[in-house]
Amino acid sequence: MTSIISSLNVNQIRYLSTEAVAAWTTDDVASLSTTQIKALSSAQIAALDVEDVKVLNSQQLSAISQVAIVGLTLDQLNILDQYAIKSLNSSQVSALTTTQLQALTTDQAEALTSSQVRALSATQIAALSAEDIATFSTADMAAITNRAVPGLSTEVIAGLTPDQIAALSTSAVASLTTDQIAVLSPDQAEALTPAQVRVLSSMQLAALGTDDIATFSTADIAAITVKAMPGLSTEAIAEFTPDRIAALNASAIAGLTIDQIESLSTAQIAALTTAQIAALKTTHIAALSTSQVEALSPAQVRSLSAAQFVALSAEDIATFSTADIAEITAKAMPRLGTETIGALTRDQVAALTTAQMNALGVAQFQALSAAQIEALSTAQIAALNTGVIANLIADQIEAFSTQQVEALSSAQVKLLNSVQLAALSAEDIATFSTADIAAITSKAMAGLSTDAIAALTTAQIAALTTSAIAGLTADQVEALSTGQVEALSPTQVKSLSSTQIAALSIEDLATFSTADIAAITNRAMPGLNTDVIAALTTAQIGALSTSAITGLTSDQIEALSGNQVSLLSAAQIKALSAAQVAALGNDVTALSTNQTAMLSAASVKGLTTDQIAALSIDQFSALTTVQIGALSSGQIAALSTDNIASLSVAQLAAMSTSGIVGLSSSQIAALSTDQVSRLSTKQMGRLSAAQVATLGTDDIAALSTAQIASLSAAGIAGLSSQQLATLSTSQAEALTSAQIVNLGSTQIAQLGTDDLAKFTTKDIAAISSSAISGLSAETIASLTTAQIAALNMQSIAALSTVQIAALSIAQVEALTTAQVSALSSKQIAALSADDIATFSTKDIAAISPNAVAGLSTETMASLTTAQIAALSTAGIGALSTGQVAALSTAQVEALTSAQVGALSSTQVAALGADDIATFSTRDIAALSSNAVPGLSTQTIASLTTAQIAALSTAGIGALSTGQVAALTGDQVDVLTNTQIAALTSKQVAALSVADIASLSAAQIAALSTGGITGLTTDQIAALDTTQVEALTDIQVGALSSKQIAVLSTDDIATFSTKDIAAISSNAIPGLSAETVASMTTAQIAALSTAGIGGLNTGQVAVLTSDQVDALISTQVGALTSKQVAALSVASIASLSATQTSRAQHRGV
Incomplete structure (x- = not known):
């Protein structure tokens, strides 16, 4: 039967029991795909028998998951051959347990690939035996990671071959523990490569024995890092031969400890390379013994840095040979301490190179003794830097031999100050070349003694720079011989100050050539005493430069004779300042006309009034226009009338405006008409x-x-x-507005009508208010309408009534609104009705409130309705009652609402009923509250209903009780709700009973609470039930007990529950017993607790059982004991348990 195992999906495989897996045949196992294998769990893998595992090919084996691999039993592992082992991937190998790894045979361990070894952890490595590790190839050894290295036992480490040791990666070597390092044999240590040595730490290095270190090649030695260096024992270092010492990396040298440094022999010190020497720290250098320092070669000394030299003591430097001394770098020299410098022997000092000498600092050189300085060669002296030279102390300068002084360069001499120069003897200065002399600065010159000055050759004198010459003191100048003074060049003379010039004798100055004289500057000139000035020859006077001339003091100028002054050249005259010209005094008269004409404008300003007055007509006539223009008002005032009369047209035109101011009345009078016309x-x-x-x-x-x-x-x-x-019409016409504004009334009065006729409107506008009175009535009348319109407001306001009366109708009509606004009441009164008739509405509006009083009643009556309407509200408010009374009905009708609003009560009172009748509703509404009292009762009664309805609320509020009483029924009927609301209690009381009876329900509802309180009992009694029903709850709340008492039971019956609730406790007593008995149970229940409390016993006694039943608990709770006692027995019996409880709560 064909197996279905190979057709199972992953999920089916995953859920198979171990029994099911154990039942698989080898064919079933062999048919499994890699995907199915990958789905197997560790338990399922363990369920496979040995034969099943044996049939797995390499792909199937590598498909076992990392989680499942741990399921392999030791028996299963045992049947895996080398190929099977190799087929395991690295993730599977990393998952193997220590038990599984321990079960591996030596052959299986040998079968592990480098990638598999790389996957092993320290724990897994530790599970392998020494025999297993012995099978590792160099590639396998190289694959062991730094994380796995701790798994190698010391026994395993000790059994590694030198090749295996050499194969370890640098990261693995770096991870070796000190215990692992300590078991290394010399052969194994010798196998370490330079790369491996480079990763050794100081602790690892310290774990190696002296024999181990002895196996290191020079390359290994060179690989020792700076961090590892402290790990070398002093015993190990002591065994280092010079070539091995030299092999140490320069950067590693910096890692040496102080103990290691101190353990170095002099031979080892001498073997250090220059790079190693340079790498030593200052603490290393400081730790060197004097014998170690003495072992340093010149080449090593050259490699020492400035910072390292600081670490050397004076005793250390004392061990230096002259060759060592010569090798100290220029950069290092400045770091040698002053104590060290001071301790140098003469031979050492003599051995210093010029570069070293140049590198010496100020403090270092100052540390040299006189004996040391004597040992310096001229070349060393010449090499001294600027800082040292500039700071040489006097004792050191004095210690210089003549040859050493002579060795100083010009650049060095330039740096010497006066104190240093003073330390040099005359013999020393005598060695100075002309270049050296030329290098002496102005500040240093003062250091030369008078003996040294006197000893200078003429060549040396001539070599002195101008700045050095300028630095000579008066004593030094005085020490100069006549021959030396004669050797001075014009350029040097030019640099002499006034103090230095003053130190020269007459004999010295006699040696000055004209070129020397010409070289004297303006700053030096004051040094020449007046005797010398007075003795100057014609040639010398002529040789003075214009600059020198400017430097002459007033005393020196005064010392010049008239003859000398007359010899001054045009250029010299031109160079004179104002102060110098003033110092000439009477010598000014010695100036020729040509010389006078050469005076500068600035110097002319210096002429005193006495000098001005002393000028001859010829001299004055010689003055140029520029000079005339420079004369001040004071100088002009000093001129004689003859000189003034002699002024040419050009001179007069050149006179400055400030000079013109200086002309006196007599000088003005001396001017001819022609001269005046030329101004x-x-x-x-x-x-x-x-x-x-x-x-x-x-x-x-x-x-x-x-x-x-x-x-x-x-x-x-x-x-x-x-x-x-005398002004002609054209001259008058030429007057500007700016001038006219300054004319007074007396001056204006001199101008005729023809003159005024030429005035422009701008001119007319310029006539001031103080000058306008100067215009006669005739002149006023002659002004054109344009001129009238141009008069300024201030002038208009200043016109007299006579001048106003002189205005023609056309002139009045020409007045602008602004001018009209400036008119006073008196001026307005001076205008006739015909004049006012020409006023435009704008003019009328411009009449000020203060001026309105000037309008006569006749004039008022003549005003057109348009003019009336144009009057300003302020103007209306200023009208007198007489003026108001003079208004016609048509004029009153012409008043605007704004004007009506400006009327006062007295003005309104002046108006007749017919006048008021012309008021529109808008006019009526405009009446202010202050004006309303002016309406008589007759006028009030005559107002139309529309007018009454138009009254503002403020107007309504201002009605007196008499005015209110005068209102007719029709008038009262048209009062708006707003107006009704504005009525006060007194005004409401003033209304007749008929008026009250005629009020609509809306009007009743509009009454304010204040108005409600004003209702009399008669007025209340006159209210019908509709009116009473119209009362709001707020109004009801304002009713008094007397007012309530007047209301009938029918009236009260119209009250809503809200109205009933509003009845105040003070008003409750006004309800009669009949009224109380007639109230509905809803009304009774609506009474407020305060209202209930206000019921008297008589009112309580008439309450029916239904009314009592209607009382709510809070009302019952408000009953007093007296009120409860007033209740009938039937009423008490009808009380509910809740009502009774409430009454008991109150203590009843």
């Missing part, structure tokens, strides 16, 4: 009132229109009446 508009603009007032009428008449127009506001103010009277 520019700018100059005219600067004339003051006093200056203008000085001008004659002929001068005024000669002025052009442009000159007139250019007069300033201040100048215009200076025009007298006579001057203004």
Whole structure:
């Protein structure tokens, strides 16, 4: 019978029992697909017999899942041959239990592939015997992972061949424990490759014996890392030969411990390479003994860094040979301590190279003793850097030999300061070349003694730079011989200061060539004393530069004789400053006209008033327009009238505006009419009132229109009446608005009608309010309508009533609304009715409230209805009762609602009933509450129902009780609900009983609570049941007991339960016993607890049993003992248990 096993799906396979699996034949097992095999569990695998497992091919075996592989029994494993073992994949191998692995034969262990070995864990490796591991090929050994290495026992490790050891991966070697490392034999240690040695840790390295380390090749030694180095024992290191020491990696050297360093022999120290030396830490260097340091070769010394040198002590450096000293790098030199430097022997100092000398720091060089300095060669001196040279102390300078000083370069000399130079003797300075001399700075010059200065050759003097010359002190300059002074070049002379120049004697200055004289700067010039100045020859005066001239002090200028002043060139004259010109004093008169003309504009400003006054006419005439323009007002004021009269047209035109201001009245008077007519508009603009007032009428008449127009506001103010009277029409026309605004009333009065006729509207607008009074009535009348319209508001307001009265109708009509708004009541009163008739509605609206009073009753009566309607509300409010009374009915009708709203009560009272009758409902509505009291009772009674209905609520509220009483029934009937609601209690009380009776239900409901309280008992009694029914609960709540008492039982019967509930406790007593007895049970139940409490015993006594039954528990609870006592026996008997309980709760 054919087996169905091969046809089973995965799920069917998975759910087969172990018994079912055990029943399979070998054919069944052989027919299983890899998918079916993969579905088998570990239990199912274990259920297979040995023969079943034996028939499994390699594909089937490799299909067993990682989970199921553990199901293989030891018997099953035992029958697997080497090929079967090899067919297992790495995941299956990694899942094998230690028991399964222990059961493997040596042949089976040998059959494991490298990839299978790689899958083994440490625990699995540990399950293999030493014999098993011995079968591992080098490839297998290489496959052992670092995680599995701990599984190798020390016994296994000890049994590994050197080849197997060499085959271990670096990660595996790195994972070896110290116990594993410790069992390695020297042969095994020797088998370690450099790559394996490189991964050894310090602890692993420490686990190797001295014999093991001794087997290391130089390549192995070189592979030891910096981290591993501390693991080398001092005994192991002591066994290192020089070549093995040299083989250590330079980076590994940094890992040496202090103990290891100290254990190195001098031979080993000497064997260290320069790279190894360079890798040593400063702590290593500091740990070296003096004998170890002494063992260093020059090449090793060269490799020491600056930081390493810091770690060496002075005693260490003392062991250096001169060859060692010479090998210290320039970079390392600055790190040698001052103590170390100071301890160097003369031979060591002499051995220092120029590069080393150049690298020395300031503090290091200063640590050298005089004896050490004496050992320095000239080449070493020349190599000193700028910092050292600049900081040489005086004692060291003095220790320099003449040869050493001579060795200083120009660059070094340039760095010497005054204190250092002072330490050099005259003999030392004498060795300086001209280049050295030229290198001395200005600040250092002060250090040269006067003896050293005096000893300088003329060549050395000539070599001094201008800055060095400038640095000479007065004592040093004074120490110069005449020959030395003569050796100074013009360039050097140029650098001399005033103090230095002052130190030169007359004999010294006598050696100066004209070129030297010309080189003296303006800053140095003040150094020449006045005696020297006075002694200057013509040639020397001529040789002075313009710059030098500018440097002359006032005292020096004063020292010049008139003859010397006259010898000054045009360029020298031009260079004089204002202060210098002022210092010339009377010598100004010695100036020729050519010299006078050469004075600069700036220097001309320096002429004093005395000098100005002393100028001759020829000199003054020689002044250029630029010079004239530079004269100040004070200088102008100092000119004589003759000089003023001599001014040419060009000179006068050149006079500055500030200069013009300086002209005095006498000087102005000295000007001819022609000169006046030549004044520019700018100059005219600067004339003051006093200056203008000085001008004659002929001068005024000669002025052009442009000159007139250019007069300033201040100048215009200076025009007298006579001057203004001489103005021609064209001159008057030339006056600007800016000028006109400054004319006074007296000045304006001088202008005729012809003059005013030429005024533009802008000019007219400029007439000030203070000047307008100067215009006569005739002049006012002559103004055009355009001119009238141009008058400013302030001027309009300043017009007198006479001037106003002089206006023609056309002129009045020309007034703008803005001008009309400026008119006062007196001015308005001065206008006739015909004048006012020309006012537009805008003009009328512009009349101010204060001016309205000026409208006469006649004028008021003449106003058109349009004009009336145009009056502003403020204007309406300002009308007097007389003015209001003068209004016709048509005029009153023309009033707008806004105007009506502005009327006061007195104004309203001034209106007749006929006037009021013209008011529209809108007008009536506009009446303010303040105005309503002005309506008489007759007027009130005459109002139409429409007018009454139009009254505002505020107006209604303002009605007096008399006015309310005057209302007719028809008027009351048309009152709106809003108006009714506005009635106060007093106003309601003022209504007649008939008025109240005529109110609609809606009107009744509209009464306010205040209005309700005003109802009299008669008014209440007049209400019909419809009106009573219209009362709201809020109104009912406002009724008093007296008002309630007037209501009949029929009235009360109309009250809703809400109304009943609203009756206050104070009003309850007003209900008669009859009324109480007539109330429905619903009304009784609606009474509030306060209302119940307000019932008197008489009212309680009339309650029927049904009414008592209707009482709710809260009402019963509100009954007092007296009220309960007033209840009838029948009423008490009818009380429910709940009612009785409530009464008992109250203590009744």
